[in-house]
Amino acid sequence: MNLQVCDLVREMSEEIQKLIRAGGIERPLMVGIHTGGVWIAERLHALLGIEDPLGTLDISFYRDDFSRVGMNPRVKPSHLPLSVDGRHIILVDDVLFTGRTIRAALNEIFDYGRPARVTLAVLIERDGRELPIEARVVGHKLKLESRQHVKLSGPNPLELKIVNAPGGGGPQ
Amino acid sequence: MTGGAVTMRPPGPLPAGIQLTPDGQLRHFLTIEGLPRALLLEILDTAESFAGVKNQAVKKVPLLRGKTIVNLFFEASTRTRTTFELAAKRLSADVLNLNINTTATVKGESLLDTLRNLEAMYTDMFVVRHADSGAAQFIARHVAPHVSVINAGDGRHAHPTQAMLDMFTIRRHKPDFSRLCVAIVGDIMHSRVARSQIHALSILGTGEVRVVGPKTLIPAEVENLGVRVFHSMADGLKDADVIMMLRLQKERMQGALLPSEHEYFQLYGLTEERLSVAKETAIVMHPGPINRGVEIGSEVADGSRSVILQQVTYGIAVRMAVMSMAIGARAGR
16 A cells, blocks of 8 residues: 555644644643554654653453453553543544444543543544544545455554455454 | 262363363463463463553443352452452452352252352353362353353362462562562462462473472472472572462461461561561562461561562452453353
């Protein structure tokens, strides 16, 4: 695929910068979703020079398909370094597809407190939403067949690939 | 076993199948013995992720929402039952606490009848504590396929979640097991905790494992498990990185196995002075409840090297890991 991830990330950071200025957002708190979302969030966090440390979420404990697929054996600790109460959170993920990951992430964030606002930023937005969730900042929009998946590999270098999944499009 | 029609098999090496699913996931957690190192590491890593849940404003995750976990305790226990209960609640499961001494077995209901009744209530997991070695295995062999069994201590046989929370505590302080010298001190003979600890330490590739205690409390065959035996504290604690004390069960005092509590403390009690031969950075552990002035002095139990209360905290995360892995292993079956 011909998409340069670093170019897309730079465009995303400019877009977020604009939002921050227009919306008068003070001290946003950036949170990345494991694993790809954290890679993108790390870069955005550096480009935007956000003061507060980056938060990370592993949504494995909040997934809606535990009884179907069981425990994720590679679950990582979630780490929100500061209180989320009253903060403007910029939630970052690599690919927005069904919306179920974001649903899980929102539930997890709300178990930490009550943020003032949550803005979603994603590297790739593809079709196939199963929940009413939309991204405010998008690196690139893709239309794919239901059997196709877009995958981000990394962290160095970050590369996007489209793969054909056997058995059709699953969630997450 | 109370009123059971089926005789209980003695504990021993388990047929590989019973604890694991065909694809190697944890289905029941009965003993550490024979489990692959990768699985123990997976338990520790998963527990590491659960350790953060206590920092959330809402101290729970929705993972086991709608599941029912039964604490089936045939033997008294406060800490173990409480931490299992808290672990289940932090996973959003519903918990039923059954103290079997006071329920149906008194009325003559057999153990298997009790199990069938609990299964008929659509429960998902039994956490079993029993005075007989092999009780959890017996139950695991007889439960319906949709139920997982966790051993919360059976006789002298095993207490696998205690051993795993001990491993978790050690790893938090000293991540490389291969470089560690670990001394287990006290009544090895009657201790299910010691047995599970020795298996776990050995599977995780611990550099050296020692057992320290009077001859009457160390079983002859323990050396076959790859440990070094010491009868003196001075030799056994020398240069140790981790000291794992065992609870001296006072009921053993009545037999001929032990002198008085006072005399035991004089010979094997852990004091600051005895601790001085261990490494400067050594940590002191104890599964609780502690007998102050019997196996451990208060100045050590409450001292800077004691990680005894951390063990309690970590016990919740480790039990959350084991419970969610065992229930998750049934997914899609």
